[in-house]
Structures are given as structure tokens and as C-alpha cells.
Amino acid sequence: MTSLDIRVPENGSVVDVEGLVLESNSVTVLFGPNGAGKTTILRRLAGIIGGDPLLGCSYQPQSPYLFRGLAGYNLGLGLNAEEASRGGTLAGSLGIRDVLAEPSHTLSGGETKRLAIARTLARTAEWVLLDEPLSAIDTADRSTVLRLLAEELGGRSSVVVTHDLDVAVALADQIAVIDHGRLLQQGPVSSVLRAPASVEVARIFGLGNIVEGEGLAADGLTTVTVGRLVVVGTGAVDGPARAIIPGDSVVLSRPDQPGTSARNRWTGRVVEIRKTSSVLEVTVDVGFPLVSVVTSGAADELGLEVGAEVMASVKATAVVIVPA
């Protein structure tokens, strides 16, 4: 276990993180919104900025760059023979074996990203540092890549930067919540999600909507039964489960509207409308209080007011299910 203090000036402000705990043989996710300072922390750890590396690591920046030559040449850059052969295997698992004989400039953004992931994982280094490993990856390949990352990183000392809650939940053993260059909370992922230390942290998680119930996993999704209602989301939890429903993923419509593709649909009455700087936070009682973030234009169109009956719908992919 390492505890690090990181202080790096950045664009006039300062990233100042005290006591960031990184546990060996476990995955720590640096989580926070865009511009929180996560990348700066990772770059400092890798020694790209601010002096010598703080960790002996294999590091991949968010935007991988392929150099002139074949894709396969790029895959082998900086790898020894043993690492290169592991890189080849990983490239196969990531579905890019066929493009290795192609010139690097013909690869798509997603292929480039997968090549960089394969190379970074193949390297024998004490730590693996990945910056937004799922960005630029197609929706179709996302679950494959995420599963492989979870398998490969599991038990390996690693630090992953992401602003996606589903990526964080899928990969993290430990989570460190970062915003405005500060460490807000850190700990095992389940306990941080269960008990955000502050409103700030809860907001960063897009919480506001956490419901507990009994989970039943099937086909990569989990159905959580909450009283007479069910919530469907991503994750695999059998038994006590907690569904996290980001407020900005909850779509409101008139109750008489025809059905949508969303797996989660509930009707209820508006119990509160709160105006924030740019949007409205509308609380609907659907059996549990559900907060939806809508623009004021949309609210006018729907004729939203306290007491109005509305239908709330959420795609299952936007809901994250974690063990309670």
C-alpha cells in the first residue's frame, strides 16, 4: 500500500491531492467529472510531468498515438520478446489481430485504442496506468473491452482514470473521487457508493437516485425488485442490491404517450420541482422518489407542475446495479 501526496500546478490552478492511497494488487479508479484533474494526477504518477515517476509503470495516455509503420510494429514498441507475444494474444482477444499487418494510419480510433490497451497490458511493470481506456471504443465493442480489462487488471496493481460510472464499477476495487484538483473521498468502491461522504461526491456519482431491493442477475443485466416495482440495470448482483439511477438519464413524458424502448418505465406524480442554475430537478413519486434533471423548455412543453402525473423512463444501460 502506498500513500502519495501529489501537487502539480496546472493551467493557473493546482492539482493538490494529499494521501492518495494506492493498494498493490488491486485496481484503483480515479473518478470524477471532466477537468477534475484526474489525468494530471495520472501523468504525475507516470513521471510525464513534475519529475521522476512515482510508480514503476506501464502507462497509456487517453489519446494513443500510432507511429509511422505497421500496426504490429506499434504494438511491439517498447516490448521485449515475451511481452510482445503476450501483446499478440491480447490483440487477438481485443479483436484487432487482423489489422496488425495494416499501416498504422489506416486504423480507426477504436482499433488504435484497443492496440494501445493490448500493448500497455502486455508490458511487465509493477503498475498499470490507464487514462479513460473506454473512450473512443464503439458501443458494440465496449462490453468485450471492459470484460477483458476487468480480467486482466483483476489482482494487478493498477490505476484507471474514468468519468464513466459503469467503467468505474466494473473495474474498481478502490475508488478515489476527484474534483477541482482535490481528493474528495476514497475507499472500497461499494462503501463509497453506499455512503458518499458529501453532497459533492453524491452529485459526481450522478446519484440522487439510489434504490435498494433484491437483485436477480440474468444475461448481463440485473433486475432489482423494490416493493411492487422493478428496476433493470447493468451489473450482476444476486441478493441485496442497490440501483443507481443518474438523474440526467431519467426521461419524463406524458403518461398517455405510447411506450418507449426504455426497460424502466414508471408513472407517478410530481412532488417537487427545484430550479438550479441551468436546469430543473423534478422529483416524481413513482413508488420511491425519483429525481429527473430536465431543461426548463422541456418542463414547459410537458406542463410540469407539482401534482401532475408523468411517466418516467430510464434505459437499463444507464442504471448501475451494485451489491448493497
Add this chain to the structure above:
Amino acid sequence: MEFITQVIGDAFEALTDFGPELAGVLGLTLVVSLVSTFIGVVVGVPLGVGLAMGRFRGRRAITILVHVGMGIPPVLVGLFLLLLFWDSGPFGSLGLVFTPTAMVIAQVLLALPIAAGITAGAIEGLAPSALEQLDALKLPRMVKGRIAAIEARSGVAAAVVASFGRVVAEVGAVLIIGGNIAGETRVLTTLIVQESRQARFGAAVAAGVLLLLLSLLVNLLLGRFGQRPVGP
């Protein structure tokens, strides 16, 4: 108008009478320019890569020196070397004054900063993501520099072309340190100076035409090299 026609006629005649003397001047020009460009590039390009990517003491000072060198007047380089190599100067015993070797040394000093400066600019102009990726890959320093130079290869090719352009066109340094001795240190540029001073404009223009052709030929060859796809 008659004067110009006369000069062109004389120049044409000088070119058709192309004899061993002019061939010697052309040959020496080619050898001195190519050798000095080669040395300047072989030292200057890696220096430029190092200045762009390295973190070492004295980097700023060397960068300033390179930038000054890129614009230094050739006559000053010639004068400086003449003082060093003069019989009673510090390196007088080497007997280099008025020799092709001294001309090469002078032109290396002119080509090197150009090669280094333009290469450094080309490397610094690479995408930030390319430079960060190179850092992240933790490659040996030489490999890292080589990959960066290949990535910036059109800039590096420009550095080579500009270095050659600087040495083939300059007259001040080779005139002072070479002395423009017929059959020994006379090159096309010094020949042009010589002939125009004696109002033999036809011969001067003929030498000018050869210089242009030489420059064009070498640039075409270097241009081809620069455009060739590099890598496995």
C-alpha cells in the same frame, strides 16, 4: 538589349566549350557542398532532436547558439576560421588556410545550425499526443529520437535541403578561407565573383547556370528521399 544578347551568347559559348577547368570547379563545388552538408546533417539532425526532446543542462544555451548560427553571416565564419588557421594563429601549424578542408569546415559550421534548428522545430511541432506517447512508451533515448525524427520526416527533409541550400549558395566563407585559387579552391560561387569583377559576364552567367542546375538536381534527389515512405 544588345548587351544582354551578347552576354547570353558568351555564356552559351562558355558552356559548350565546357573544359577541364570548369569541370574541376564544378566537381569541387559538388564535393565541398555535399561533404559539408553530410557532416552538418549527421551531427545537426541528432542535435536538433536532442534539443527538442532532451532535458539536460545547457539545453537553452545550445538552443540560443543554434539560433544565432542559423543566421550568422558566412563572411564572419570565414574570417573567424582564417584567424584560427592563419600561419601565426592558434591552429596555424595544421596548414589549412586556402585548402578545400578548411572550406568544408567553414561550410559545416554554416550547415549544422540550420540542420539542428529546423529539425528541432519540426520535432517540437509534432502532435502533443505523439510526444506524450513517446514518453509513455519508455523507449531507449536513441530509439525515441529516431522514431520522432521519422515522424517529423518532412521537417527533417526540409532541414537537409535548407542546409545544402545554405552551403551551395554561399560565397563569403569559402572566398575568405579558400582564397579562390584556380585549380585548387575555386568553386562556382567564387568563380562568379571572379569573372564578374573582370567583366567577363558570359563566363559568370555560365557558372551561374551550372550552379542552378546543380542545386536543382540535388534538391530533386533530396526531395525524392524526403517523400519516400519510411518504416517497415
